[in-house]
Amino acid sequence: MEGHRRFTAIGRQFGIGIVGLGEGKGLAKGLVDHPELKVVAVCDANAELAKSIAGQFGVPHHYSSLANLLAREDIDIVAIYTPDQLHFAHIRQSFEAGKHVLCTKPLVNSLDEAKEVFDYVRKNPQRQLMVGQSSRFFGPMQHQRQAYEAGKLGTLSFAEAQYVHDMRWFYKERAWAREGGFDLLFACCSHPVDLIRWYMGDVEEVSAYASRTEIAEANGFHGNDTFVVNLKFTSGKIGRVLGLYGLEHLHQTRPWIEVALYGTKGTFIGKYPQLEAQMKYEGEKERTEHYFEDIYHYFQFEGVNHHAGEFVNYTEHFARCLHEGVSAMPDAEDGCKTIATLEAIRQSIREERPVRVKGL
Numbered sequence: 533m534e535g536h537r538r539f540t541a542i543g544r545q546f547g548i549g550i551v552g553l554g555e556g557k558g559l560a561k562g563l564v565d566h567p568e569l570k571v572v573a574v575c576d577a578n579a580e581l582a583k584s585i586a587g588q589f590g591v592p593h594h595y596s597s598l599a600n601l602l603a604r605e606d607i608d609i610v611a612i613y614t615p616d617q618l619h620f621a622h623i624r625q626s627f628e629a630g631k632h633v634l635c636t637k638p639l640v641n642s643l644d645e646a647k648e649v650f651d652y653v654r655k656n657p658q659r660q661l662m663v664g665q666s667s668r669f670f671g672p673m674q675h676q677r678q679a680y681e682a683g684k685l686g687t688l689s690f691a692e693a694q695y696v697h698d699m700r701w702f703y704k705e706r707a708w709a710r711e712g713g714f715d716l717l718f719a720c721c722s723h724p725v726d727l728i729r730w731y732m733g734d735v736e737e738v739s740a741y742a743s744r745t746e747i748a749e750a751n752g753f754h755g756n757d758t759f760v761v762n763l764k765f766t767s768g769k770i771g772r773v774l775g776l777y778g779l780e781h782l783h784q785t786r787p788w789i790e791v792a793l794y795g796t797k798g799t800f801i802g803k804y805p806q807l808e809a810q811m812k813y814e815g816e817k818e819r820t821e822h823y824f825e826d827i828y829h830y831f832q833f834e835g836v837n838h839h840a841g842e843f844v845n846y847t848e849h850f851a852r853c854l855h856e857g858v859s860a861m862p863d864a865e866d867g868c869k870t871i872a873t874l875e876a877i878r879q880s881i882r883e884e885r886p887v888r889v890k891g892l
């Protein structure tokens with residue numbers, strides 16, 4: 533039942549440090565025995581958790597302070613999985629210590645923070661940043677990308693991306709979600725906004741509505757938890773993003789994350805966490821593809837609640853790109869444009885009008 537240890541070649545060794553060991557333990561687990569990517573140290577403000585994760589996954593060093601982890605010269609890449617509100621400070625701290633940064637979504641929590649991150653990377657090209665947008669690196673979404681890049685969908689006419697999930701557990705187990713600076717729009721819609729931008733490109737204007745359900749209220753969450761967003765891209769094409777978090781979820785039949793691409797030659801629907809996709813290409817029959825052989829790569833422990841496989845995929849991608857001297861997507865510019873889009877959505881909701889996405 534363990535992960536397949538399905539690793540790909542990088543070309544050189546990298547030392548990895550991981551901070552934030554809730555979701556972050558998925559990367560520590562996934563990289564066990566990786567021939568080139570060595571988790572040198574883990575860090576969590578909860579010292580007992582850091583010690584326990586280091587013990588479980590054979591990580592030689594553990595810390596309760598990020599500064600101590602960053603002082604290690606054998607760490608090249610810092611992977612950040614701390615609460616959303618801390619990403620900006622931890623990115624800056626890691627850059628200042630001379631590390632490359634892999635930061636989970638949402639990269640940061642406002643356009644102002646995104647501008648600072650982008651400005652730093654532009655002025656310090658020796659420091660690279662990649663956003664850990666796990667959904668891009670999940671099996672069905674990778675197959676979808678291959679079909680798109682192979683031209684099997686033709687030119688895209690429309691795209692729709694959604695993240696639909698019952699978040700009651702989250703309000704209960706993540707105290708920081710009820711604290712200032714947290715925004716479910718950034719935390720969750722960063723997935724579908726990133727995914728739709730991956731295909732449709734830069735967003736020119738958004739028009740969004742949001743509301744709060746009784747489920748949010750009853751669970752002590754006082755922000756919006758239901759989002760419908762229409763997007764107009766700079767290409768002139770349009771698309772739609774849906775983010776629903778106050779509901780009783782159909783786990784078997786409705787994907788949490790779905791990307792539907794409608795093109796001139798084909799339609800492809802990629803799904804998470806189901807290891808399957810539906811497609812119809814010009815001149816061919818409609819079909820469902822299953823990727824069950826991937827199951828132990830993606831779901832290495834705790835069911836579908838961690839993303840070990842996706843984290844391995846994107847960390848390998850980042851390290852390989854660093855080795856080859858090319859930008860790892862989504863890079864700082866791409867990630868910051870997603871934040872700029874989310875900021876425009878937030879403004880559109882607040883001001884109840886369409887809003888143009890600001891530049892970096």
Ligand SMILES: NC(=O)c1ccc[n+]([C@@H]2O[C@H](COP(=O)([O-])OP(=O)(O)OC[C@H]3O[C@@H](n4cnc5c(N)ncnc54)[C@H](O)[C@@H]3O)[C@@H](O)[C@H]2O)c1
Pocket residue numbers: 551552553554555556575576577578581596597598613614615616618636637638664665666667706719839
């Ligand atoms: N699909 C994905 O990629 C995905 C999925 C879930 C969560 N996330 C992201 O991961 C991040 C963490 O979420 P989570 O669910 O693991 O939360 P969590 O609360 O379970 O874990 C966060 C950890 O960070 C630690 N921490 C807090 N402040 C710290 C500090 N200053 N220094 C070191 N450690 C500190 C906490 O002790 C905690 O163990 C969030 O940004 C979330 O959005 C990404």
